[in-house]
Amino acid sequence: MLQHLTIKDFVIVDRLELEFSNGFGALTGETGAGKSILIDALALALGERADAGVVRSGCDRAEVAATFDVAPLPEVAAWLAANDLDADNELMLRRVVDAGGRSRAYINGSPATVQQLREVGEWLVDIHGQHAHQSLLRNDAQRALLDAHAGLGATVREVGVAWKTWRDAEQALRGASEGVEALQREREQLQWQIGELDALAFGDDEWATLDVEHRRLGHAASLIEGAQYALAVLAEDDAACERQIDSVADRLAGLAEYDPALAEVAELLGSVQAELSEAVSTLRRYADRVDLDPSRLAEVERRMDAVMTNARKFRVQPPELPGLLAGWRQRLAELDESADLAALEAKVATAQQAYLSVAGKLSAGRKKAAAEMGKAVSEVMRQLALSSGRFEVALPAVAGGAVYGLEQVEFRIGGLAGNEAKPLAKVASGGELSRISLAIQVLTSRSASVPTLIFDEVDVGIGGGVAEIVGRLLRELGSERQVLCVTHLPQVAAQANWQWQVSKATRNGATLSAIRPLDDDGRVQEIARMLGGVEITDITLQHARELLNLRVLA
Structure with missing residues (x-):
């Protein structure tokens, strides 16, 4: 779960150090105080998109660091090991954004990518935004929600791969069928070209070998003359080096008997004699081997000309x-x-059958999950004063299938405007849609394995007794995992196990946001403010205490 959050120079926050508890926590405060800034900062640490606008005015950079207890999450340890990152019972995600909009990411102190933050963040926190109910009107969002709730993510990916394989096979067949004549012309052209180079039989390293041999044969006369001249100078003329060095070496060897200092020179000349003798032997062997071979030179030149002709032909x-x-x-x-x-x-038929097989498996999973989800959401709806409503998940077939499977997913509501179930967008009002969205989020959160759930003003459009029920639902979730809710409703906040107050003040000409934990008296005052507005009376304070006592008695 989330343990600690540090925020520096983020929007209107100069510095915050927050220690989180388990259970259900409420984040409250006046409108515009910056309640959602905490959620935005945490989302940044979890890999959300960053821009220069998050850096507090006049500052060089913004920084957010979130620490999590991951001891109960072995999959996180496995992911860290797979990504060569340090693993421990604590995990720190850190994000730095400079005033130019560039960001850097760190995991347990090691540089990381934003994509890695997102990947590991999926195991840690689930954030439900205040506008989540709007996305529920889209079929793709409804489908994704059902699939995630049913744990069908891997099967959905298999279906997508199978669909692409099938479509690629169909495209290959279509291309072959439509371009038979063009393909035949290309085949004939290739066969002719391959025949030309097959006849040439040109090897991978042959050109380099031909080039070396051509240069040697083309300069054979110069090579022979040079070798003979070198032999004459070194060994064969009357004044050849070899004889001269032998004479000097013998003379110095004799003189060394009178002065040992010459012995070293005589020894060095001995080495020169040996190396010179070896050089002369090598030259004689070379001179015996090299000769003029005009016929071989002509043969090499013909071969090189044939290769060059083909190279020019094919550019x-x-x-x-x-x-x-x-x-x-x-x-x-x-x-x-x-x-x-x-x-x-045959490939198309095989690919189609493979797609239908895995898509059928997905359909079966969706059908089972749809029935369970419809029943469970309807039950939560009744708790939220939508007792006449009935939630259904319809699975209308998609002719020919699609990349996401053999059916679309459509959330429907019956009982609110007639008994017949109709698409969500056509039935629910704004307030009803908000409550239905909350019911779905509560249900899907119960089935999720993520240890920390955050609800950012998802109770918009709700009030009165329904708000109290929303608070109870969130508190029930808090008994199983860590829950944080940004709320403006006193009935919801009163149900929390702990509460923070967000405030805004001007210091040194700058508007800054602050968060402070509330004790029991502080909670009474804050709940009273939420109930009574500007002037807090004794009656308002009494009402606040009653709301808080209801939490204790429940």
């Missing part, structure tokens, strides 16, 4: 010809496969 460099041939062969194999319409039709 590549000579060393690129083998790779070009390999590419043509691969393309010809693909065309041969695409020309087999029967094989392509």
Whole structure:
């Protein structure tokens, strides 16, 4: 669960250090005090999009750090290990945004990506925004909600992959059927080109070998002359180096008997004699081997000319010809496969059957979850003064299927405007829609494994006794996991196990937001303010105490 949150220079917050408790907590305060800023800051640490607007005016950067107890979440430890990040019973997510809008992310002190924050955040916190009921009017949101509630995420992804495979197979068949003549012309062109290079039989490293041999054969006369000249100077002339060095070495060796200082020079000359002798031997072997071979030179030149002709024909460099041939062969194999319409039709049928199989599995899961969800949401609706309403999840078929399966998901309501169940958007008023949305969120949160749930003014449009019931529902959730609710309703706040008050003040010319925990007396005062407005009377305070006592007695 969420343990600690540090916020620095974020919007109108200069610095906040918040310690969270378990159970149900309420965040209250006057309109505009910045109640939702805490939620926005936490969302930033969980990987939400960042921009320069979150940096407090006049500051260089904003920073948010959230610490979680993840000891009961082995999947988080596994994820951290898989991503080469330090794992412990505590997890810290940190986000820094500078005044230019650039952001940096950290997990347990190590640099991370925003995508990694989002991934690990899915196991930690579930935030229900104040406008969540608006998304419930969209079929895609309804479908996603049902699938998530039923734990069908993996099956949905399988269906998407199977759908793409089926569509790709159909596209290949359609392309082959529509372009038979063009494909045939391409096949003939490729066959001719491959035949040309097959006849050339040009190897991968042949051009480099030909180039070396051509340079050697083309300069054979110079090579022979140079080798003979070197042998003459080094060993064969009367004044050859070898003889001269031998004479000097013998002379110094004799003189070294009179002065040992010359012994070192004589020894060095001995080394020179050995190396010079080896060089002369190597030169003689080379001179014996190298010769003029005009016929071989002509043969190499003819081969290089044939290679260059093909390279110019196909507009590549000579060393690129083998790779070009390999590419043509691969393309010809693909065309041969695409020309087999029967094989392509079989692939389409196989892919279709695979899609229908996994989509059928998804349909079965949705059908079961739809019935359970309809019954459960209807029960919560009755608690929220919608006793005449009936919630249903319809699964109208989609002709031919779709990337998301064989059916659409449609939330329907019966009993509010006639007995016949109709789409949610056509039946519910604004206040009813808000309550229905809350019922769905409470239900889906109960089935989720996320340890921390945050509700950001989801009780908009609710009041009176219904508000008290909403508070009780949230408190019930708080007995199972950590719940935080931003609310303007005293009936909801009074049901909380703990409460924070958000206030706004001007300091040194800057408007700043602050949050303080409330003790029992502070809660009475805050609930009274929420009940009575500007002037708090004894009657208002008594009413506040009664609301808080109802929580204790419930």
